[in-house]
Amino acid sequence: MNERDELLAEVSLHCDLEDRLAILPPSVLCRGLYLQSIDAALLRAGLAERYRALFPERFTAISWYPASQFLMRLAAGAAILLSPERVHEGMFEIGRRNAVAFSESLLGRALLRLLSGDPHKLLQQAVAGRRQSYSAGRWELAFPDERTAVMSMFEEYMYIESYLLGAAKGTFDAIALPVQTQVVLENRFCGKHILKW
Numbered sequence: 001m002n003e004r005d006e007l008l009a010e011v012s013l014h015c016d017l018e019d020r021l022a023i024l025p026p027s028v029l030c031r032g033l034y035l036q037s038i039d040a041a042l043l044r045a046g047l048a049e050r051y052r053a054l055f056p057e058r059f060t061a062i063s064w065y066p067a068s069q070f071l072m073r074l075a076a077g078a079a080i081l082l083s084p085e086r087v088h089e090g091m092f093e094i095g096r097r098n099a100v101a102f103s104e105s106l107l108g109r110a111l112l113r114l115l116s117g118d119p120h121k122l123l124q125q126a127v128a129g130r131r132q133s134y135s136a137g138r139w140e141l142a143f144p145d146e147r148t149a150v151m152s153m154f155e156e157y158m159y160i161e162s163y164l165l166g167a168a169k170g171t172f173d174a175i176a177l178p179v180q181t182q183v184v185l186e187n188r189f190c191g192k193h194i195l196k197w
Contacts, residue, residue, distance in 0.1 A: 038094060164193070
């Protein structure tokens with residue numbers, strides 16, 4: 001067993017990666033920018049060398065790739081960032097850092113200006129971006145009141161309770177707006193984030 005397989009086996013003791021990969025339909029694809037974002041998060045943390053040694057393949061941002069590639073790299077990157085035992089915390093942090101880093105990019109800054117830093121508009125943009133970035137699942141957004149959002153996710157394979165929660169937190173960090181988050185899972189692939197600011 002090589003070092004990459006050993007790390008993935010160890011990570012699978014602390015999350016459902018192995019089971020998730022076994023039932024993930026091969027038709028589920030994601031854009032390469034998500035694969036690139038894991039590398040970027042580890043680079044910012046000063047930990048890219050080990051990650052790149054384990055995962056030397058590179059991806060173009062706009063092309064489609066199997067979501068299984070993303071999940072393996074996400075779990076391994078999270079374990080490298082923190083530890084295999086803290087893989088969910090690591091996935092949360094990668095999701096959060098990616099959202100903040102995007103907001104600091106030229107495109108992100110332009111988008112924030114266009115959307116005026118309004119959380120309603122930013123979350124609507126997140127739903128639209130999701131449709132363009134993944135080939136399966138769907139998100140639905142509701143605003144029960146002016147300072148609450150409910151993001152419901154269906155057929156979502158990307159760790160609702162950690163990675164995607166981190167991305168939601170990072171979205172609010174990017175506009176310097178404190179947010180309280182709650183996750184309600186119906187099952188591991190369906191659930192919602194309740195966001196209050």
